[in-house]
Amino acid sequence: MNKNVLLYSAILIFGLAAPFVFPAFKVQLSILCVLIVLAITWNIQGGEMGYNTFGNILFYGLGMYLCASVQVGMFFPLAEWTESGGEKTFVHTPTQFFQGMAAGLVVAAIVPTIVAGLIGYAILGLRGHYFAICTLGLGVAAGEISGGIEIIGAGQGFTTPPFPNVGGLEARGEFFYFLSFGALVLTFIAVRAIYSTRFRLILNAIRDNEDKAEAMGIETMKYKIIGWMVSAFFCGLAGGIMGGLVGYIDSTDVAFDGREMGVFMVLMAILGGKGTLWGPIIGATVFHIFKEGFWTFFLGWQYVALGVLIVVIVIYFPEGIMGWLREKYPERFGEVVDEADRKAQVELK
Amino acid sequence: MDFMVFQYPMITVQACLDGILLGILFALIAYGMALQWGVMNIINIAQGDLVILGGYIAYFMYLYGIHPAWGVIVSPIIMYFVGVGIYKLVINKVVDRDLFISILATFGISILFMQLMNFAFGADVVLANSGYGTTFLFDSAVVLPNSKIFSAFVSIVFAIGLVIYMKKSKLGRAIRATAQNARAAKILGVDTEKVYAATFGLNAALCGVAGALISITFTIHPYMGLPYTIRSFMIVIVAGLGNLPGVAMSGMGLGVFEEFADYILGTEFRIGSVFLLLVLILVYRRFKLSRKREYLK
Secondary structure (H helix, E strand, O other): OHHHHHHHHHHHHHHHHHHHHOHHHHHHHHHHHHHHHHHHHHHHHHHHOOOOOOOOHHHHHHHHHHHHHHHHHOOOOHHHHHHOOOOOOOOOOHHHHHHHHHHHHHHHHHHHHHHHHHHHHHHOOOOHHHHHHHHHHHHHHHHHHHOOOHHHOHHHOEEOOOOOOOOOOOHHHHHHHHHHHHHHHHHHHHHHHHHOOHHHHHHHHHHHOHHHHHHOOOOHHHHHHHHHHHHHHHHHHHHHHHHHHHOEEOHHHHHOOOOOHHHHHHHHHHHHOOOOOOHHHHHHHHHHHHHHHHHHHOOOOHHHHHHHHHHHHHHHOOOHHHHHHHHHOHHHHOOOOOHHHHHHHHHHO | OOOHHHHOHHHHHHHHHHHHHHHHHHHHHHHHHHHHHHHHOOOOOOHHHHHHHHHHHHHHHHHOOOOHHHHHHHHHHHHHHHHHHHHHHHHHHHOOOOHHHHHHHHHHHHHHHHHHHHHHHOOOOEOOOOOOOEEEEOOOOEEEEHHHHHHHHHHHHHHHHHHHHHHHOHHHHHHHHHHHOHHHHHHOOOOHHHHHHHHHHHHHHHHHHHHHHHHHHOOEOHHHHHHHHHHHHHHHHHHOOOOHHHHHHHHHHHHHHHHHHHHHHOHHHHHHHHHHHHHHHHHHHHHHHHOOOOOOO
């Protein structure tokens, strides 16, 4: 327990000090926070519940569009804003900007949760690969359809309100960093609290054998929907922040980007280790560092690298970093190990 | 929304004919998907990208002055080896694992192919011109490019050829035996590893044929692969595995649906409507099955 408090406070202090220690990496660190949030939310679904989804990008994109729309629509006519393509005919005052952002984030978190609740009953009745392909279709359909809707910018995209001119040049980066770090802390606390209850055990029971879980009297559908709603809540929140951070929303390249962000979520969670609390966090961090390296040094080849990376991780490393550590140092994970038995297993291999 | 369809009945005829000819092509791709799904229990997300790659082979023949219709012969031969190569490198390591692993692995292959094609062939929308002219029906009210009729005809020939091959040849019988029970087939001396490789190669070859035909009739672009995967997946789940007439019928149905969606909703919603249809079909089947307390397997 004492060790944990020390660890958490060290991470918290590092998180709070990071933008001042590494001022050049503020945007990168903010993106890292968003990525970690996404990996954690995917893990609730794919790791704990065993419902491997490609469709959480739906909530992410929805949150992104909703946050920006509310932020603009609270003060100006939305259609004219998107038509002008972000020309500076309307300018948010600082108060309007922050009020709009706050309201936008609330909407961006709540509405995807409701959407998840509504479609959950229909979609979560599917299993295995049908569920995976169905959610893949859902994400792509959302991208294609939102690309045809005029009021949110259709094909030409949606420029989010620019950051108001307060507190100097560094203020924008710091604002978005602390916003995304706050979201990460909130997500972590919430997920940790959830994982320490019976709810996690129920999710794991659904993953391991849904029919048996149902036979034991668990209302699996109810818990599956709740799990998806929790996931959607934080996904939408992360999307809203990311929209403001990027400053420009496009239907298929930024918001419903199943080819990038939709795969990243899955990959980060698998790389770190599915079904663990810390796995997605480690995975996202490693992945982000790796990705930034690749994106910088192999510009143009990044998607080739991404494709190879997916194949390699999935084939040779499906247990992830946490799974590997667990196999190597089982004592650290509180497992009782019989030395003789372990030696015998090694010899067998 | 455009209600042209209801005002001019000839547009309905046009859409139906277009849709049926298109649907036959979809059915050919779906046939390949059903084959590998049934035999190896793998859903190949890269299916559409194999189609597009096959299309580029025909397109390159066209660029070098050979008539692109020969791509129907050349493209499957090249694609067969591409398919076997993919199997040897990746698929054989995921074939007996969890289905999600294979979906993710083929998704990786799909991204890889998409991007490599983007590098090699550029991001332009291309079309191999067959120069077959057009047929006019009903006083020029219905316009059918001859290339579409040609492609539907070739698809049917290849599909029938493959059915006969699967029934009569030794490899075909081995493939069907493996699909029924891989373990029993192994005991009886079938080299399942070889059968799997051949199945994947055959699937890729079918994709190659379809791709060559698509490059003649429609357009190809490196990023257009995923809709073909989704279409073939949809056709297979509607028809069921191993139901060939069903695959042909649901392929044509999907083609007609798409043409009508194109006319009524507008071209920008065409792909979106395909993906939504997939979701709706899956949800419909889920509710239908859940009445008997079953689920899609």
